[in-house]
Each structure stands twice: as C-alpha cells, then as structure tokens.
Amino acid sequence: MDSAPDFRSFVALGDSFTEGMSDLMPDGTYRGWADLLAHRFARHRAGFMYANLAVRGKLMHQIAEEQVPAAAAMGADLVTLVGGLNDVLRPRCDMDRVCGLLERSVATLAPACKHLVLMRSPARRGPVLERYRGRLDQLFAFIDDLAARHGATVVDLYASVPLGDPRLWADDRLHLTAEGHRRVAEAVWQRLGYEVGFAWDEALPVTAPPGWYARRGADVRFARQHLLPWIGRRLTGRSSGDGRPPKRPDLAPPVAEE
Known part of the structure; x- marks a missing residue:
C-alpha cells in the first residue's frame, strides 16, 4: 500500500x-464490485467515504445528466464511470451521441477528482456479443482515447476470457454473478496499484458442458423470466430503473460487510 x-x-x-446486479445479498439487495x-x-483507510449513484437500466444521457454533476460536486478522490452499454445493446444506437456524452462526462469529472477510472466492460461470450x-x-476504442487525453485509468475487462465465461453470468445473461463481481473488484484494485489479492483473470476449472436438455431448459427459463419482460419494457418505453433512487446517494462510510 x-x-x-x-x-x-x-x-x-x-x-x-455498478449497482451490483446480480450479486444478490440475503436481504434482497445487491452488493457488487463497487461495494466490495x-x-x-x-479496511485500509479510517474514515473512508463511499457513494454509489448507479441505477439499473440507465442510458448514457441519464448518467451524464443525473449522476455526473452530482459526482463532480462531491469532490471525491476516486471516481469510476461505466456507461453506454445499455445504449449499445439497443436495436438503434447513435454511437456518435453516446461517445459525445461520454466525452462531456469525462471532461467534467476528470478535473473534479484526483483519479478517474473508466472501463472496457466485460461481455458474456455468445451470439449477443457477436451481434x-x-x-x-x-x-471501447473511444474510451481508450478519452483516458489518454484526460489522464484517466482504464480497466480492461473486455479482453478477459474468464469474465466472458457464461458460468460467471447470472441467469438473465446480462449481469455478473457474485464471483464475477469479486473478480472485477480485484481487477480494479490491482489496476490502481495495490497488492495482488488473487489472480482475478485466472481461468475457471474445466467442467463438462451441460447437456442438450439442460441448455434448452435454461433457454426457456431465460426467455420467460428475462427476455420477454425486457422486450415488454422496450416496447413501452419503460426501464427497470424508472423511479428508482441511486444506490448510495451521499458520501458515507461503507456499511459493514456481510
């Protein structure tokens, strides 16, 4: 240290x-890599303060308009900004607009904090990734360029083969499991220059792939429980984060670990 x-x-x-889905806690809340x-x-700094403004479902314009000004006003030592994926995964996406919003956000945050971290987010291997x-x-190329111009640090999770392993993704196929979040927290920790806790990019043990019937059953459950509700929200212009407040809107000591 x-x-x-x-x-x-x-x-x-x-x-x-960043909110922490799907690292589910016993009380029904989500933990996630940022909490970890x-x-x-x-544990290393008495009086440490933490805020988490992330809200599920937010698009880049909402992050830029709602979260960035609040974060800049806090004057925190460390700020992490991860956004744009919800835009990218929509059928129609104005990439120039998303990149412009990212650039505006970084230009606001970088002078307001001591250290800004951006990420090349992890992606689950499969047909959605290829699409x-x-x-x-x-x-991610634009994020690399932004970081170089504004002195930010990039944590490259996209290049990680283990973080693309479907076994580190929840049943909704959109969010990491608890183990996935644990690895992301360690990746950020190490990228910031702290001592290695464990090999976060280590491959998962080799296991036999699930059989045909198990895969089809998982596909049916995914479609019923996650895909159809997601499509319904898109068709009606709703978001899973509508009306939901930020996870931790103010700087305060982190709650005790479970």
Whole structure:
C-alpha cells in the first residue's frame, strides 16, 4: 500500500453493472464490485467515504445528466464511470451521441477528482456479443482515447476470457454473478496499484458442458423470466430503473460487510 494512492473517498457512477446486479445479498439487495472495492478501501483507510449513484437500466444521457454533476460536486478522490452499454445493446444506437456524452462526462469529472477510472466492460461470450461486437469495439476504442487525453485509468475487462465465461453470468445473461463481481473488484484494485489479492483473470476449472436438455431448459427459463419482460419494457418505453433512487446517494462510510 505504500506506493499506491491513498484514497479517502470513492464515488461510483453507472448502471446495473455498478449497482451490483446480480450479486444478490440475503436481504434482497445487491452488493457488487463497487461495494466490495469500497469495503476494501475502508479496511485500509479510517474514515473512508463511499457513494454509489448507479441505477439499473440507465442510458448514457441519464448518467451524464443525473449522476455526473452530482459526482463532480462531491469532490471525491476516486471516481469510476461505466456507461453506454445499455445504449449499445439497443436495436438503434447513435454511437456518435453516446461517445459525445461520454466525452462531456469525462471532461467534467476528470478535473473534479484526483483519479478517474473508466472501463472496457466485460461481455458474456455468445451470439449477443457477436451481434454487437462492432459497437463495443467502437465504444471501447473511444474510451481508450478519452483516458489518454484526460489522464484517466482504464480497466480492461473486455479482453478477459474468464469474465466472458457464461458460468460467471447470472441467469438473465446480462449481469455478473457474485464471483464475477469479486473478480472485477480485484481487477480494479490491482489496476490502481495495490497488492495482488488473487489472480482475478485466472481461468475457471474445466467442467463438462451441460447437456442438450439442460441448455434448452435454461433457454426457456431465460426467455420467460428475462427476455420477454425486457422486450415488454422496450416496447413501452419503460426501464427497470424508472423511479428508482441511486444506490448510495451521499458520501458515507461503507456499511459493514456481510
């Protein structure tokens, strides 16, 4: 820790990935990589403060308009910004607009904090990834350029083969499991220069793939429980985050770990 930055406060911005879905806790709330990271900072720094403004379903314009100004006003030492994926995964996406919103957000946040972290988000391997790979590549190349111009740090999770393993993704196929979030927290921790806790990019053990009937059953459950409701929200212009407040709207000590 001697040569690593001494952060006293941390604000996380974004959507469901940063809110912590689907790292479900016994009380029905979500934990996630940002909470795990905050708890780790708090163990090393007395009086550490943490806010998490992320809300599931938010598009990049909502993050830029609702979360960025609030985060900039907090003056935190560390800020993480992860957004744009919900835009990219929609049938129609104005990539120029998304990139412009990202650029505006970074230009606001970088001078307002000591250290800004951006991410090349993880992606589950499969047909959805291949369908949107061109957009993802464009988004992440732009993020690399933004970071270089504004002195931000990029955590590259997109290149991680293990984080693309379907076994690290929840049944909705959109959000990481608890183990996936644990690996992301460790990846950010190490990228910031702290001591290695474990090999976050280590491959999962080799296991026999599920059989045909198991795969088809999983596909049916996914369609019924997750895909059809998602389509319904898109058709009606609703979002899973409508009316939902930020996870932790103010800087405060992290709650005790479970």
